Amino acid sequence: MEAALKRELGTSVLRPTGHSGGGCISQGQSYDTDAGRVYVKSNSKAEARRMFEGEMESLSAILQTQTVKVPKPIKVIDVPGGSTLFVMEHLEMRSLNRHSEKLGTQLADLHLHNQRLGEKLKKAGNTVGKSGGQTDIQFVDRFGFHTVTCCGYLPQVNDWQNDWVTFYARQRIQPQMDMVEKNSGDREARELWAQLQLKIPSLFCDMEIVPALLHGDLWGGNVAEDDSGPIIFDPASFYGHSEYELAIAGMFGGFSNSFYSAYHSKIPKASGFDKRLKLYQLFHYMNHWNHFGSGYRGSSLNIMRNLVK
Numbered sequence: 001m002e003a004a005l006k007r008e009l010g011t012s013v014l015r016p017t018g019h020s021g022g023g024c025i026s027q028g029q030s031y032d033t034d035a036g037r038v039y040v041k042s043n044s045k046a047e048a049r050r051m052f053e054g055e056m057e058s059l060s061a062i063l064q065t066q067t068v069k070v071p072k073p074i075k076v077i078d079v080p081g082g083s084t085l086f087v088m089e090h091l092e093m094r095s096l097n098r099h100s101e102k103l104g105t106q107l108a109d110l111h112l113h114n115q116r117l118g119e120k121l122k123k124a125g126n127t128v129g130k131s132g133g134q135t136d137i138q139f140v141d142r143f144g145f146h147t148v149t150c151c152g153y154l155p156q157v158n159d160w161q162n163d164w165v166t167f168y169a170r171q172r173i174q175p176q177m178d179m180v181e182k183n184s185g186d187r188e189a190r191e192l193w194a195q196l197q198l199k200i201p202s203l204f205c206d207m208e209i210v211p212a213l214l215h216g217d218l219w220g221g222n223v224a225e226d227d228s229g230p231i232i233f234d235p236a237s238f239y240g241h242s243e244y245e246l247a248i249a250g251m252f253g254g255f256s257n258s259f260y261s262a263y264h265s266k267i268p269k270a271s272g273f274d275k276r277l278k279l280y281q282l283f284h285y286m287n288h289w290n291h292f293g294s295g296y297r298g299s300s301l302n303i304m305r306n307l308v309k
Helices: 002-009 048-065 100-123 164-184 187-204 242-249 257-266 273-292 294-308
Strands: 014-022 027-033 036-043 073-078 084-089 149-151 154-156 212-214 223-226 229-232 238-240
Touching: 002 014, 002 073, 002 084, 036 048, 048 073, 048 084, 048 100, 048 149, 048 154, 048 212, 100 212, 100 229, 100 242, 100 257, 154 164, 154 273, 164 187, 164 238, 164 273, 187 273, 187 294, 212 242, 242 273, 273 294
Parallel strands: none
Antiparallel strands: 014 027, 027 036, 036 084, 073 084, 149 154, 212 238, 223 229
16 A cells, blocks of 8 residues: 555655554554645545545545635545545644634635635626636536545435436435335335425525535534644535534534534525424435444434424
């Protein structure tokens, strides 16, 4: 592995630093190289390359907005013998504490970034071509992403759609439901989903949703800080409804009142927010059900029962 890393990074120095980490999906290790310190994630699953490529594209997209700090992605490398590596900038990270409020502000800026691009375009009279100083980020007017991203190790369908309700029902909940069906043939889940599909449009009455670039898996374990401010990592990005981001944030703790206050001072809660939040949490409970087993079945079905009432 280290020989492959040296070759692919073009470095003569590759020294483990003692910084290691990882979650339930991948392992990580930091190294000193000729060009500075890097962090290397490794995974030997068959789908590791797809997962890491999605993460690399997600980090690149967030980085381009210049709104919230992420580790700079460097390279995805296949190692002989079956492992895949993802090399990124090493950041000295500690638990989010002092910079909670700043994260709320910066996350809102990330979510508003595409909308502001659209407004600038309108002001400029939809002029095509770039004037000096413009970035090469394009305004995105649909929901989806240019590549597959993974929430955990399961792939997300990111095919472009014009309509958010269609995107969310077909490309977020339906694939999870298909996996449940395949693994357990859960009849109650199937019946509840048939009812809920008819109800979903009523949760979005009179709403205009501008696609927002999302981190996609923003729970307490994927945020940190350094002296300069907050850091987010392990994204599963796509362009979606900004409210979607707050669903998993509220499921496993990790975010303070100051985070939410700062966020909502820039993006106020719209009417029906709490019900839609439950709808968005349904994806994450089902995703956990498909990753970790039927311990998450009860939470998934409860949400559907409450939403079809």
